[in-house]
Amino acid sequence: MLEYDSLLFIGGKLAATASTSVIEIHSAATEELIGRTPEASPADVDAAVGAARRAFDDPKGWSTWEPRARARVLEQFATELEARADEITRRVSQQNGMPITTAAMLESALPATVFRYYADLVRITDVEETRHGLLGGRAQVRRTPLGVVAAIVPWNYPNLVTAFKMAPALAAGCTVVLKPSPETVLDSYVMAEAAQSAGIPDGVINIVPGGASTGSYLVSHPGVDKVTFTGSTAVGRQIAATCGDLLRPVTLELGGKSAAIILDDADLMSNLEGLFQIALLNNGQTCVANGRILVPRSRYEETLDVLCALVSGASVGDPLDPQTQIGPLVSARHRARVEGYIAKGVEEGARLVTGGGRPRELAKGWFVEPTLFADVGPESTIAQEEIFGPVLAVIPYDDVDDAVRIANNTKYGLAGTIWTSDEKRGEELSRRVRSGTVGINYFMLDPVAPFGGIKASGLGRELGPEGLDACLQTQSVYFATT
Template sequence: MRTDMLIGGEWTTGGGPAFTSLNPATGEVLAELREATETDVDAAVRAAQRAFVSPEWGGLLPAARAGLLLRVADLLEEHAQDVAALETRDQGQPLGVSAGFSVPNAVEHLRYYAGWVTKITGITAPLSVPDVDYRTRREPLGVCGLITPWNFPLMILVWKLAPALACGNTVVVKPAEQTSLSTLRLAELIEEAGVPAGVVNVVTGGPETGRALVRHPLVKKISFTGSTAVGREIGAECGRSLKKVSLELGGKAPSIIAADADIDASLQGNLLGGLLNSGQVCAAYTRFYVDARRHDEFAEKLAGAAGTLRLGDGLDPETHLGPLVSAEQVEQAARYVAIGEEEGAELLTGGSRPDGALAAGFFFEPTVFAGVRQDMRIAREEIFGPVLTVLPYEDPEELAVLANDTDYGLAAAIWSRDIGTANRLARQVKAGTVWINMMQGLDAAAAWGGMKSSGLGREMGWEAIEAYTEVKSVWTSLV
């Protein structure tokens, strides 16, 4: 597996100290990588800037650029099995997620944005100025810094990379230090596809590497997915330097089970919506609002279903839930379980690490709390692990207020047999995405992003084209 950095078409070890990537299913060292220094980041950014103005990329016709993206998509699809297995070993997600969702979604995004390359247009508009022709052009920004998270490393990278390249930008990618390997493998495939040197650069490392990329004066845009705390720092830095910025941050998604909902029918969607990738999903359903008269029934059925899920190595086809990504995430989940019990919530299932054969890995049992109050920390703070909370409500008129009583606004779910009720709540809930009677769904054509502390800007769809371009006005005298 590739562990070097890609800078200007050359694979290099970089000048910083070594760090390890662990297999979260076993705790064993999977690979050793190098921390990019400020000098390495500068070299990558300058390589991207040279590529941006080069005839090999900057002068490439749109149809040719689209062809390169399609070639990358074909190669990723051709190597999908190996890339998915690498993602599972490095991140922990079961093969059903990596091979069935993450890699296919990345391929879909590459093909979708390849289709946009030849359709990025400006407008003409009538002005109240005589003898003038007016039009606009959408032009690429330049060098874009893409900082990606550890929960879906490959997929979320492509959400950023595909539109950035479709618009004609060049990029420097900084993957999460816990999960860099699928990014480096994709960089190999990008080279094989014939994308010119310097168009895509990858630097590895932790927070200091990311700071160097954010602060570099030649970087015109930062796209970041990660925690709200880090997003605030990046947003402030980009504000000072007047860089464009997109931030997809944390979440604490409510799932509203209306009084008329079919609990049995909604159970599977809520279980999967809360525990996909072991709960390491920004849009995971983690706050379940259930009519007080049916709270116990729902909580017990949810806990019973969660207790049947099989923990194991993601490479095992029998595994339902893989490990958390690191020991730190296990400790965080355990800490919040202790907090929930101290606050008086009722622990129905889970709440600890498994023993025996799984003890060496970063596993945590799927956990369900019942009788949770709105003011409890487990109902308000992002845990990013397999910890679900069930909250009873008395008055349906308070549902939107309860769902919105959070700093976050990334996503929400609503379950109701009454389409009017469901859509009224969808209007009232402050979230970037609302799913009605379904678990999370994603598509390259559907805008994605958060409100409030869940971020700024949108990815996917036409909105991503807007995010990676700027508009130029062109005036022409006709006399």
């Protein structure tokens, strides 16, 4: 068992905390206790924000470094993370049930790629320009780092989402106070070790694990200059209200109820892996998951057979087994929530095609069978609310206009996919889908492109140059001479 005896990563080292609150971490597959860490107290948050503030305000500190110097350190950080990839992967899989092959790609390899992307980007990004004025003078326009960034990350992709938030902030010259979710905190200690080995200056990265009260205190802290949050829409609204009152910049990546539109010319058999990824990646515990599958009536039964085989044939089991495709859910409480939605689907008249229970052969662990519902009404609960588990709702449509109407009939707008043999047709249709991201026969977040949602799916964008811009503020300096 991993125990971090009253130690939190603050100011560049594992520092003792006086907090008496303890986070206990359990294996999602065995339910056994696998680790203990302290839960950050308000005093710990004060210390972390103070350390970040000092590191930012230091006249020779991180915010004043040449971008190329910061880039070299970010690249070394990526290298140090890669050196610890096996340990990060194992800890994530144990904690949240993510299949280890998925964790190796998305929790170890891709975060390092994101840090390297921003190292490259900051080298070529102009942060100052001179503009000739219309009134006889000139203006120098500067983009400067925002300051101390509070980054609050979820349990489903803890390292990847941390990279989305931390990499552009560090590249811009900001300092960071990171709040991991209590369900997945053990991997953050590996990240702290990597930061030390990479030579990231003291106070530039600080980590304060905790629950809702810790997050609320951090969001409202007077020493914080920007908040970036990934999580539920309900919590996002609370954070937005606090930041609005404080006139504090905020980026919110929130919930989703995305739709996959399968067109009448789609070649499903050539896209089974892609369909599985958009529907069931990380056991369905994915904000961009396409939990609604829209199918033309002309191909309804055929498509239903393909999806049933895909869902029922998925390998369910130990997330540390490389053959596992579906692991357990993150907690008993979350499993109960997902099971409640399955019961609601049955109650409201949807046809349960496969799954719906717990795997009989797995006595321990928070497992739910991959579940497929057919004949789902577009207004039903399981078609409108985010389930965050391996539950798919198949909805028939009459024509393309009907499909677009159903896809857009949601309070969310985070992701979507279109499946067709004609890429041009898919591109044209994507312009009608009200969503921050759309994939055509494919979906994978790429560091070069902005990611985020509309409507109840959030505010702002992460990744791409837009992610760097969100960590900079503009200052204009006027000169009388031209």
